[in-house]
Amino acid sequence: MREINLSLQQIKNNPLLKGELYWSRPSGRRLLIGRAGEFVNLELVEKLSQQNDQFFQKIIIDEERVSKVVDHFMDLQKAQLEEVKLRYRNLILVDFYRALKDSEKSSTLDFVFICHETFYEFNNENINLEEQFIKTSAITFKKAQVIASSVVYLSLVSGYLDFKFLKEVFNTILLTYYSYVCRSGVCVTDQLSSLEETYDNVKYLKSLSKDFFEVDYNLNDDVSGLWRKVHDRVFALEIEFDSNDIEVIFKSILENVKDYRYFNEIFSQEDIDRSA
Helix, strand or coil, X not given: CEXXXXXXXXXXXXCECCEEEEEECCCCCXXXXXXXXXXXXXXXXXXXXXXXXXXXXXXXXXHHHHHHHHHHHHXXXXXXXXXXXXXXXXXXXXXXXXXXXXXXXXXXXXXXXXXXXXXXXXXXXXXXXXXXXXXXXXXXXXXXXXXXXXXXXXXXXXXXXXXHHHHHHHHHHHHHHHHHHHHHCCCCCCCHHHCCCHHHHHHHHHHHHHHHCCCCCCCCCCHHHHHHHXXXXXXXXXXXXXXXXXXXXXXXXXXXXXXXXXXXHHHCCHHHHHHC
């Protein structure tokens, strides 16, 4: 964990928080104004900066690791041949497996940032996820990011290699929770099946996963089923990121999907490690 000083402009350029964000009062005392994995409240930051433009963030993600894995995803996006796609998939998953096996200490927030920087497509004026989630439920957004990122990684494990498909999965899941909080104005706390917007989105991912299933495991499972299981587990957890939360968050999610037989690969990755 390291601490950095931030200006108002730097915060605006990177509104998804890599750690807890503090504002320094003119007296020198610090005030916590944002938690790791949340979008910063820019309206509040701008107001505080008029008194004192001194902000501090305690970074808990491994920025070098995040950058490396994002590069692997970009290589996957450019790959045309299946064997090349498999190589970059393996590089991504080797990093994932090492984190799970504690050979490299890391936070679940690393995976959130990897997927956010790779797939997030709502940086436009038409859909402002950040503002809506800040107004209604920062907790829902934090959990939605964990769910979307988890499903992307589990999709890779289960054989999906197409970058466009992974991006579609990530953003469809985020958009579902965004639609819910826009309509209801409250956080999501119940079962996935009760979200009105979910039915069509689940059907969409189900049909999409059939089109993009590139490795045949002779199973009828699809990404929409994974989404349901991950949702149920994540919304049963208190999500507070720290620099070593893999056991509490990500492994807990995996426990909820262990009946998907091909996920045994997660804990027997030697062949993938050699091929990467």
